[in-house]
């Protein structure tokens with residue numbers, strides 16, 4: 001899934017928890033960014049695996065969307081990283097319950113969406129100048145749905 005879908009899904013969960021007075025509105029935003037930022041590992045994997053354009057965000061982006069020469073997911077997308085991060089989040093929950101909770105939810109919301117095999121989803125791909133874009137057809141429905149849920153919860 002793309003970063004925007006990760007953001008919206010985690011934000012949807014966050015605003016529902018905020019509406020239930022479990023967390024604050026600010027922490028709902030933290031949840032959304034946590035859900036999105038898990039993919040920051042793509043950039044570090046790109047730096048490690050490339051000999052040219054190491055620090056190019058455009059090159060990293062286009063490999064992620066179009067070229068797919070290698071998986072850009074690091075260990076934090078798999079069970080070992082999940083175990084490590086879960087332990088870290090549980091420690092944070094012990095000291096800062098709500099913050100640790102939204103980090104945990106953001107992270108697991110990300111893994112949940114990533115669990116859908118992108119190779120089996122129909123992807124709409126297009127290019128504007130040198131930048132490739134790809135969106136799963138499911139996201140065409142999911143993203144507006146998440147926005148509607150967020151607006152509905154906030155009203």
Ligand SMILES: [Zn+2]
Nearest residue numbers: 038039077114
């Ligand atoms: Zn991911």
